[in-house]
Amino acid sequence: MLRRSLLVLPLLALAAAWLGVRLAASPAVAMLLAGAIGLAVAGALSAVAERRLSRVADRVLRFADADAGAATVEVSGSRQWRRLAGALTAVGASLRQRFAELADERARVERLLDNLPTAMLLFTTDGLAYANPAAQEMFSCDRQAHRTPLRVLGVAGLADAVTEARETDRTVEVEVQRGDRELVARASVAAAGEVALVVTDLTETRRLEEVRRDFVTNASHELKTPVAGIQALADSLILALERDPDRARTMVWRLQQEAVRLAQLVRDLLDLARLEEGLAHSGRRRVDLADVIRAQVNGVSALAEQRRVAVAYDDTGSAPVVALPEDLRLIVANLLENAVLYNRPGGEVRVRARRRGGQVELEVADNGLGVPEADRDRIFERFYRVDKARSRAAGGTGLGLAIVRHAVARHGGDVGVSSVLGEGSTFRVVLPVEGSEGR
Ligand SMILES: Nc1ncnc2c1ncn2[C@@H]1O[C@H](COP(=O)(O)OP(=O)(O)OP(=O)(O)O)[C@@H](O)[C@H]1O
Numbered sequence: 001m002l003r004r005s006l007l008v009l010p011l012l013a014l015a016a017a018w019l020g021v022r023l024a025a026s027p028a029v030a031m032l033l034a035g036a037i038g039l040a041v042a043g044a045l046s047a048v049a050e051r052r053l054s055r056v057a058d059r060v061l062r063f064a065d066a067d068a069g070a071a072t073v074e075v076s077g078s079r080q081w082r083r084l085a086g087a088l089t090a091v092g093a094s095l096r097q098r099f100a101e102l103a104d105e106r107a108r109v110e111r112l113l114d115n116l117p118t119a120m121l122l123f124t125t126d127g128l129a130y131a132n133p134a135a136q137e138m139f140s141c142d143r144q145a146h147r148t149p150l151r152v153l154g155v156a157g158l159a160d161a162v163t164e165a166r167e168t169d170r171t172v173e174v175e176v177q178r179g180d181r182e183l184v185a186r187a188s189v190a191a192a193g194e195v196a197l198v199v200t201d202l203t204e205t206r207r208l209e210e211v212r213r214d215f216v217t218n219a220s221h222e223l224k225t226p227v228a229g230i231q232a233l234a235d236s237l238i239l240a241l242e243r244d245p246d247r248a249r250t251m252v253w254r255l256q257q258e259a260v261r262l263a264q265l266v267r268d269l270l271d272l273a274r275l276e277e278g279l280a281h282s283g284r285r286r287v288d289l290a291d292v293i294r295a296q297v298n299g300v301s302a303l304a305e306q307r308r309v310a311v312a313y314d315d316t317g318s319a320p321v322v323a324l325p326e327d328l329r330l331i332v333a334n335l336l337e338n339a340v341l342y343n344r345p346g347g348e349v350r351v352r353a354r355r356r357g358g359q360v361e362l363e364v365a366d367n368g369l370g371v372p373e374a375d376r377d378r379i380f381e382r383f384y385r386v387d388k389a390r391s392r393a394a395g396g397t398g399l400g401l402a403i404v405r406h407a408v409a410r411h412g413g414d415v416g417v418s419s420v421l422g423e424g425s426t427f428r429v430v431l432p433v434e435g436s437e438g439r
């Protein structure tokens with residue numbers, strides 16, 4: 001357009017000169033007139049071009065505005081102007097599409113980071129620039145707090161890892177203790193001056209590892225005792241069979257006792273392993289807790305007689321509950337056995353079961369030894385015994401109440417104990433009548 005106006009200019013000047021000659025009859029005046037008209041026309045043309053350019057610039061600026069509708073550049077004028085407008089519109093459309101794709105990608109990455117159980121933080125030279133929800137919870141910080149690594153992370157070891165990664169441009173891994181948590185972190189440079197920090201809380205994993213290790217140690221130790229007993233008895237038995245048949249008979253009886261103890265221990269371990277698997281929906285059915293109690297009171301009667309402990313069931317009729325029958329049996333059997341074993345001659349055990357709203361409550365009370373306050377929470381742990389020697393003498397390994405706790409938990413119930421040392425204990429189990437998801 002500009003080029004065309006430049007071509008038009010000499011023509012206009014010529015026309016003006018011709019007019020000037022005609023009007024002024026002097027060639028010099030005519031030339032001056034022609035020059036003035038030419039300049040005026042050129043000025044007018046450049047003002048039009050400027051207005052168009054500014055309109056185009058306004059439209060192009062709207063490309064960056066994500067909220068504006070589809071950006072088109074429209075301009076009237078020559079073919080070249082229209083071509084320019086068309087080209088800019090096409091660039092605008094492709095930019096829009098890229099913006100939309102980037103926004104989608106960003107939303108996807110954010111969703112991913114938001115749902116990550118691992119803490120993720122991004123530090124720029126200004127401080128914290130991003131923290132995903134796991135990190136916000138772990139370090140009690142805002143998503144964007146602009147605080148220094150040390151103020152956000154609260155542990156020099158973690159903040160130093162961020163600085164070291166930034167300064168050396170290398171990935172730095174550290175393990176630190178933050179309060180009662182064991183954290184492992186990895187700092188790496190994400191972009192110039194930006195460091196990404198990924199922090200994992202290993203506390204629970206380490207605790208479980210320790211529990212597993214303890215369990216294996218305890219289980220092996222408990223198994224070792226009866227196995228060693230059986231071995232020693234068998235060795236002596238071979239000799240005694242020839243030399244002292246009476247002694248041999250006693251040994252066989254003891255051998256049988258050790259074997260029973262071993263079998264019980266293995267049974268308990270298997271029960272525990274099964275219960276720890278958690279949810280077991282198949283096999284749940286409506287069971288009358290009253291029936292289970294009657295059967296188990298009967299089952300413990302020989303032991304109770306031997307220990308001279310009276311067991312009474314306050315039978316108030318049926319107490320139906322949706323549960324795994326075997327789990328219910330384990331709960332009642334273990335509580336009853338304990339109430340008889342940790343008792344004294346002449347002692348008493350009372351069992352009750354009743355429905356309360358949507359729950360059934362089972363109570364096993366004894367007037368035996370009682371549980372010291374310091375041990376009350378711990379007796380539900382595996383292998384925990386208040387008096388190791390006494391419990392072992394009674395054939396116990398400290399698994400009974402752990403079995404009860406797991407069986408109750410996977411039915412969504414609760415178990416607890418109240419006790420007065422030297423006077424007795426009451427174990428109370430609450431189960432939802434209609435069963436539940438459990439834990
Ligand atoms: N009714 C009770 N009165 C007093 N102490 C109890 C009673 N029930 C349990 N205890 C204490 O809690 C400990 C843990 O009980 P738990 O039933 O888990 O193990 P155990 O009876 O020793 O062995 P297991 O049941 O595996 O044969 C017992 O060793 C005992 O010290």
Ligand SMILES: [Mg+2]
Pocket residue numbers: 334337338396398399400401
């Ligand atoms: Mg027991």
